[in-house]
Amino acid sequence: SPSVAAVAVISADNTPRFIETYTDGNSDAALALHSACYSALDVVDERVAAARVRGSGSAAAIADCYLGELLPLEEHVVHGYLTPTWVKIMLVVGDEVPLQPADARRILGELHTAYARA
Template structure:
């Protein structure tokens, strides 16, 4: 199950953070997202150490916590996507597919002529589309 998704800008400013859990966990997810940025920076600055290619956008599992697993994705424009999940046995192919769909939704949202680049994404359509992607996560693709 997905607990939280986030979009973080080039300057590590949060553009979109949405929690999908019951309760008052929003501050905890802001903290997890913020901590993930250090891991992303380390992976990007030391590609030989982590074994990933510089042109690889999927960063994989950033780090597991006791209750969550955090996955990362980096766009060509250095915008970061983060996925926080409670599932302990998530397949990489499912996470890659999620990020591919999430990236497409992001591109559609920022292509809006009324969106100011680098500012928070405030779009009901984007939020609903992300919710639909989250609901379909882990479902078999046809």
């Protein structure tokens, strides 16, 4: 199964609420994963803008909260999720074993549920 490298929760105003990296203390790798999450926000903005052009003006109107693969990197892939309140949840996984979309959707949905209950 794919290895989780980072999880991030970013508020509607793009303020980080939670970012956790799993890098065995490698600060350079942790910084790179933080940067990847921030870079993926641009892709989220592009996808939201595209949805608005198609007539879906709100996050709730976007058919699927799971945004798919947002940013492929050399050794990782960033998957994204947009809640109805515009909170962005990022899941960064290693690319050694592809994460299936159904699995990513399920994991991110569970993270959303945990965030909503916190």
